[in-house]
Amino acid sequence: MKKTLISLSLISILTSSLLFADKLTNAEKKALMQGHTTVIIPTAGDLANSLKQNKNLHGIQWDRFIDVKIDPSKKYKTQKDKALHLGAKGADAYFLAIAKNSSDLEAVANGINTTLTKIRVNKKALRNIIGQENLKSLETEVKAKRWSSVLKKIAKLKDDIQFQFEKANKQSLKKLNNIGGWIEGYRIAVEGFNSKYSQKDTSVLIQTSLIEVLTKDLKSIDSYGKKGEILTLLNSIHTILGKAKENTLSKAQVGELSKLLESAKSFL
């Protein structure tokens, strides 16, 4: 009954009369293509969910590729380092949710909590700004193993973090948070394909246009010590993807990507 009402509500919103269809003219399309558009970076959750739905990839244990322990020798000194790291941990959280690994996800959530206390926005710890509620409800859902809900909580937390960066005009932190999330999500995806190669499905790894957007974002960030290293990584990935044939990657190319992305572990 409840489901019927929810479905009906959605249908009522979704139902639209096509009688008044007034589509874009070719001239309008052209203008839009040439004009400025706002680019939204997808989350690692989108990617993880897409991989989960692919039957050819069933059996891959995505959590195998995630190291929940933080190397004590790693220092996240600057706010930018922390934002990048936070993005990467968010990606880990998504993949652990897909892998239904509650113990590792709890560990990652704790790490996210700690990092949130160390990132300061307008002289306040980010955790205090966004509140404890999000993290607590995430923990509750993880413990209850309500995986669909866990994904939603992670997405909400990610959105809140991004919103606070935006509100405080911390564009560089917002961008690095996205870049960290993308690199880590992509690394995990590549590791998955490296362990279970499926040629036609490698098209999901050919994210050339997205890498170009991330590269542009990274270039716009001033005085960041790891910028050169990350740009080199993105450029190298872009080069390999440029060699793709028929929108797929060979096993050797996936192996190359895997080796390249190994270096990302040192700065994420």
Added chain:
Amino acid sequence: MKKIVIGFMVVMITILNLYAGNVNEARAKAYIYSRLMQRAGYTVGAVKGEYLSNGNSITYSRYLYSGNNYVVIGAGDETVSDLDVMVYDSNWHEVASDNDTSNATAVKFYATHSGTYHFVTKMYSGHGYFFQLLGWK
């Protein structure tokens, strides 16, 4: 059953109308929509809010992954009369559109391939703020 459903819809519309005149009306509607999307199994991702004047449009682009189902829902404030959304793939082929004459938009589609998709929101009539949500499952 029919009465319950109609009653439920009336309650929904009433709740939405309660927000009329509020500066945050569009945001509040979007929030309600996001709850409905979540209950339908979608994880709500990007939330964007913008002001649009009559006849103008705005385009968001986002990389989408194959195999996912996506839904895009937008809500305008009380001064928005007709808000439409059109979704195009990376080659600018139309994937989905909502061209009705209301101040809310909603489209649902399946991503057959990964790539950059474009979401064009047009203010056909009226002006004002709108909030747009994207969900995936």
